[in-house]
Amino acid sequence: MNIEQPRIKIRGLSKRFEDKVILDEVDLDIMPGKSMTVIGMSGTGKSVLIKCILGLLKPDSGEILVDGEDWLALNQQEQLKRMRRVGMLFQGAALFDSLPVWENVAFALLRHGENKNTARERASEVLAWVGLPSIEDLMPSELSGGMAKRVGLARTICHKPDIVFLDEPTTGLDPIMSDVINRLIVRLHKGSGTTIISITHDMKSAAMISDHIAMLCHGRIHRQITPDQLDSDQDPVLRQFIEGRAEGPVNCSAWGKDIEEAVKR
Numbered sequence: 001m002n003i004e005q006p007r008i009k010i011r012g013l014s015k016r017f018e019d020k021v022i023l024d025e026v027d028l029d030i031m032p033g034k035s036m037t038v039i040g041m042s043g044t045g046k047s048v049l050i051k052c053i054l055g056l057l058k059p060d061s062g063e064i065l066v067d068g069e070d071w072l073a074l075n076q077q078e079q080l081k082r083m084r085r086v087g088m089l090f091q092g093a094a095l096f097d098s099l100p101v102w103e104n105v106a107f108a109l110l111r112h113g114e115n116k117n118t119a120r121e122r123a124s125e126v127l128a129w130v131g132l133p134s135i136e137d138l139m140p141s142e143l144s145g146g147m148a149k150r151v152g153l154a155r156t157i158c159h160k161p162d163i164v165f166l167d168e169p170t171t172g173l174d175p176i177m178s179d180v181i182n183r184l185i186v187r188l189h190k191g192s193g194t195t196i197i198s199i200t201h202d203m204k205s206a207a208m209i210s211d212h213i214a215m216l217c218h219g220r221i222h223r224q225i226t227p228d229q230l231d232s233d234q235d236p237v238l239r240q241f242i243e244g245r246a247e248g249p250v251n252c253s254a255w256g257k258d259i260e261e262a263v264k265r
Contacts (some may be wrong), residue, residue: 007032007163007195008053010090013062015048022048023059024219025135035189035196036117037206040216041241041250046199049216050165053197054086066163084112087161093152095140099152101127102136108159116188126154130184146177157194164188170205182208189219196258203230203242215241216249 006029013026024047038046051057053064055071060223064071071082095104103110105126106119116120124136130150140148149169156164169185170178182205189196189209200206205229206213215223215238223238230242240248 005030006030006065007067008197009047009063009065009068010053011063011065013052013064014061015045015052015057015059019236021219023052025062026216026219026221028214028221030042030195030197033193033195034211035198035209037200037210037213038216039200039203039213039241040222042201044216045098045219046216047167050167050197050199054088054165084108084159085162087156087159087164089152089156089164089166089169091171091241093140093148094152095143095148095155097140099140100136101138101140103151104140104151105108105155105158107155107181112159118237122158123154125135129150129157130154131180146180149177149181150184151172153181157188161194163195163197166196166200168200168202169198169209170202178202178205179214185209206230212262 008030010026010028013023015019015023015148026049028036038049040046048057052059055073059072066082074082090170096107099107102120103125105123106114109122110116120136124133127133127135130153132147132150134156135143140151143151153169156166166185169181173181185196185198186209196209198206198209207230210227213225213227213230214221214226217223217237219262222234223233225233225238233255234238236249240250
């Protein structure tokens with residue numbers, strides 16, 4: 001009997017900055033072709049978790065296995081080679097201001113030596129896929145926030161990665177454009193079978209784009225559920241987060257005191 005192995009297997013992952021523990025022996029499995037979304041309050045380590053997986057931060061301990069290979073044991077050149085399989089949508093789109101849209105979208109292809117004409121054709125193809133045909137020669141300064149986010153998504157998938165990371169994909173967007181982005185993510189997932197790891201505060205987005213949802217709290221994975229359990233799961237910490245309540249098992253009173261002291265000063 002063959003048991004499917006995780007695409008990404010994280011065990012005992014820990015990271016601290018000086019005396020502040022951010023990740024505390026995190027265990028998490030992301031299965032092949034599934035969409036996993038990590039939720040949690042600001043400062044709980046969601047972005048640090050992704051940066052550790054991508055090799056942008058070195059954890060203090062633990063292991064990260066991708067298709068059974070220990071990425072933490074790779075040298076820099078080997079890590080960069082593996083990164084060609086990965087796409088990343090940054091929270092603020094992170095477009096290069098000096099490059100036209102098509103060069104932004106095709107950046108990874110051009111960096112790895114792809115012919116300019118071929119790279120531009122591929123950029124045009126994915127721009128049409130995200131609903132932005134015929135904008136190849138515009139500059140990022142000419143784009144609205146929603147357009148920039150879609151260009152960022154086009155760049156994420158242009159080189160056909162098989163693992164995609166999404167950092168707050170709907171942050172700063174109006175509800176309609178957020179729905180557009182969510183639908184594109186669902187379309188990407190269902191159409192290509194790409195393994196997707198997202199972090200978000202947007203519970204509507206999490207419910208729409210995820211196969212599984214993991215809640216990060218106090219540096220550890222506190223709860224794992226499926227989207228259809230969001231309304232029914234009665235875990236107190238999860239409910240406090242979903243319902244957006246300051247009062248609950250996660251104590252927010254210290255933050256209020258900090259604000260009061262800042263106002264007095």
